[in-house]
Amino acid sequence: MPKSPKKYLIQDSTIVDEIYPLIEQSAKNGRITNVKSCIQKFIQTRHKELYDYAPVDRIYFRKQDVNDFFKAVNIKENDITDTIKKLYYYNKDELQACKDEFSLSCLMLLRYLLKNKENDKTIIELVYMYLSFSGKFYASCHAAWFRHYIPKREVMDYVVNYMLSQKFDLAKTGSVWGAIKELTFTWVESYKEELCSDITDERIVYLIHQLHNRIYAFLRNIAKLYYEAYEKKLYLNTESDNYSEEKYRIAHNNSTIISGITEKTIIYFTTTQVNVSICYSCAGSGVDPYELKAIFENILNSNDSINDLRSVIVILLSDFIRRYPEEKEITGTKFIAHSISMKPNTKDKDILQLKNIILNWLNNSARYRSIKTQATKNNYYKGILSYIAIIINKANKE
Numbered sequence: 001m002p003k004s005p006k007k008y009l010i011q012d013s014t015i016v017d018e019i020y021p022l023i024e025q026s027a028k029n030g031r032i033t034n035v036k037s038c039i040q041k042f043i044q045t046r047h048k049e050l051y052d053y054a055p056v057d058r059i060y061f062r063k064q065d066v067n068d069f070f071k072a073v074n075i076k077e078n079d080i081t082d083t084i085k086k087l088y089y090y091n092k093d094e095l096q097a098c099k100d101e102f103s104l105s106c107l108m109l110l111r112y113l114l115k116n117k118e119n120d121k122t123i124i125e126l127v128y129m130y131l132s133f134s135g136k137f138y139a140s141c142h143a144a145w146f147r148h149y150i151p152k153r154e155v156m157d158y159v160v161n162y163m164l165s166q167k168f169d170l171a172k173t174g175s176v177w178g179a180i181k182e183l184t185f186t187w188v189e190s191y192k193e194e195l196c197s198d199i200t201d202e203r204i205v206y207l208i209h210q211l212h213n214r215i216y217a218f219l220r221n222i223a224k225l226y227y228e229a230y231e232k233k234l235y236l237n238t239e240s241d242n243y244s245e246e247k248y249r250i251a252h253n254n255s256t257i258i259s260g261i262t263e264k265t266i267i268y269f270t271t272t273q274v275n276v277s278i279c280y281s282c283a284g285s286g287v288d289p290y291e292l293k294a295i296f297e298n299i300l301n302s303n304d305s306i307n308d309l310r311s312v313i314v315i316l317l318s319d320f321i322r323r324y325p326e327e328k329e330i331t332g333t334k335f336i337a338h339s340i341s342m343k344p345n346t347k348d349k350d351i352l353q354l355k356n357i358i359l360n361w362l363n364n365s366a367r368y369r370s371i372k373t374q375a376t377k378n379n380y381y382k383g384i385l386s387y388i389a390i391i392i393n394k395a396n397k398e
Contacts, residue, residue, distance in 0.1 A: 012201045015104055016111075018083045023108040026073040027116070032123060034072035035109065039126045041068070042133075045303060050133070050177045054156040054170065055219060058142060058263070060270040061135035062300060066102045069130075073109070077101050087201055097136035097212055098205050106131045107195075107204070110188075115196045124188075125181070132184045132215060135271060141216045143267065145223035149259030155226055155235040162234075163225045170222065183214045258317045261331060261396055265313055268395035269300060282386035284379035291367050292383050299361060308357045313392060315354045316385075331396045339389040340382055358384050 042065055043050060049057045070077045080101040084090060090099060097103045106127065113124045132138055164171040169179035191207050199207075229235060274296045279289035299305040316339045320330065327334060343351055362368045362380055371377050 012088050013198065014083060014086050014088075015108065015201050015204050016199060018086075019080060019104055020108045020111060022075050022079065023073065023105060024112055026075060027109070027112050029074070031073050032113075032117075034074075035069070036123055036126060038068045038072040039130045042130065045301075046133075048303070051175045053175060054151075054153075054160050055142060055176050055222060056151050056153050056156050058150060058266070059133055059139060059176075060267075060306070061133065061139045062270045063273050064297075064301060065134075069102060069106070073105070075105070080105055089201070089205065094205065095136075095209060095212060096140070097208050100136045102134055103131065103136050103208065104204075106134065107208070111195050114188075114192050125185075128184050128188055129177075129181060132180050132211065137212055137215050138180065141212070141219045143263070144216070145219045147260070147263075148256060149263060151226055152230070152235065155230050158229050158234045159222065159225045163229065164222075168221065169218065179218060180215065183218060184211065187211050187214055254318075254321050257330065258314055258321070261317055261392065262310055262313045265392045265395040266306065266310055269309065269391060270306065274300070278387060278390055279383075282383040282390070284382060286371070286373070286376035287379045287383050288367065291365060292380075292387060295361055295365055295368075295384065296387065298364060305361070308360075309388070312354050312357055312388060315350045316389065316392070319348075319350065331393045333393075336386075336389040336393055339392075340385045342378065342382065355381075 046059055049059045066077070070080075084099055084101065084104065087099070110124070110127050110131065113120070113127060117123060160170070166172055169182040170176070173179050173182060187210060191210065194203065195207060274293045276289060276293050279292040279296075283289040283292060299309055316335075317330065320327070320335050320338050323338060324334065329335070346352065358381055361384065362377075368377070368380055371380070
C-alpha cells in the first residue's frame with residue numbers, strides 16, 4: 001500500500017514573493033551573461049578538482065564566489081539577508097542551505113530560467129551545477145564525510161579501481177563533475193514543475209533537502225568504501241605520513257590532530273573575508289595593513305596558493321608539537337608566540353620551505369618589492385605569519 005503524501009500546512013511564500021522578483025528583474029536587465037561569466041570563472045579555477053576521477057580534494061566555495069555572484073546579478077546580499085530573517089523557520093534548527101543568501105538566490109535564478117529560458121540548456125545546467133557545488137551543498141557534504149582530513153589518494157585509487165561498480169555514477173561518468181551532474185539533473189527533472197509553480201517556503205525547504213540529501217548520499221557511499229579500504233590497508237603503505245615533498249614525519253595521532261586543525265582553518269580562510277582589523281593588529285612598523293589584506297586576498301584567489309597555505313599551516317603545527325610535545329592547547333597563545341618568532345639561522349628543511357612560500361607571496365606584491373629596508377621586509381614577513389597563526393587560533397575556537 002503506498003504511503004500517504006506528506007502534508008505541508010504552512011502557506012508562507014516569502015522566498016517567491018520577495019527574493020524571486022529581485023532575481024527576475026536582474027535577469028530582465030540582461031544580467032544572465034554576467035552570471036554565466038561568473039560561473040565559468042568558478043569552473044576554470046577549479047577545473048582540476050571538478051574533473052578529478054574521485055572526490056579527493058575539497059572543492060572550496062569561497063566568500064569571494066558569493067560576492068561575485070551577487071555582483072553579477074547586481075543585487076545587494078544584505079537585502080536577501082533581511083528577507084531571510086522573515087522566514088518562518090529562520091530561528092529553527094534547519095539545514096543551513098535553507099537560510100543561505102546564495103543558495104536561495106541561485107535557486108530562484110534556476111526557477112526563472114526554467115520558466116523563461118527552458119530551451120537554453122547550457123545556462124540552466126551551469127546554474128544548477130553552480131548551486132550543487134556551492135558551499136552549503138557539495139563542499140559541506142564533503143567536509144561532513146571527510147571531516148578531519150582530505151582522503152588519501154592512494155586509498156581512493158583502490159576504491160575507484162577495485163570497489164566501485166557501474167551502479168555508481170562516479171564509475172559511469174569518470175569524474176566528480178559528471179557524477180554530480182547526473183544526480184542534479186535527475187533532481188531538476190523531478191521538481192522543475194513544482195519549482196516553477198506558486199511554491200511555498202515549506203516546499204522550497206523540501207526541494208533543498210532533496211538536493212542536499214542526494215549529494216550527501218553520493219559522498220556517503222564512496223566514503224564508506226574509502227574507510228573500509230583504509231581500515232583494511234588496501235592501498236600502498238608508506239613508512240610515515242607525508243604532507244608534501246619535504247615529508248613531515250610525525251606520529252599518527254599527531255597527524256590526525258594536525259589534519260583536523262588544518263582543514264578547519266582552510267575552510268575558515270576560504271569562507272570568510274580577510275579581516276582588516278586583524279591585519280591592523282599584525283602590522284608592525286612600516287607595514288600597510290591594507291597591503292597585508294591584499295596579499296591574503298591574492299592567496300585565497302589561487303588554488304595553488306591555497307595548497308601552499310595548507311603546507312604552511314601544517315609546518316607551523318608540526319613545528320610547535322615537536323617543540324612542545326606536552327602542550328595541550330595546540331592553537332593557543334603559546335602557539336601564536338612560537339609561530340611568529342623569527343628563526344633566522346634555522347637549517348630545518350620544513351621551516352626553510354615555509355620561508356620560501358611566504359617570500360614568494362610577498363614578492364608578488366609590488367609594494368613589498370619596492371621596500372628598501374630589511375627591517376620593514378621582516379615586519380611584512382612577521383605580519384603574514386601573525387595573521388595565519390591568529391586565524392588558526394580563531395578558526396579552531398569557533
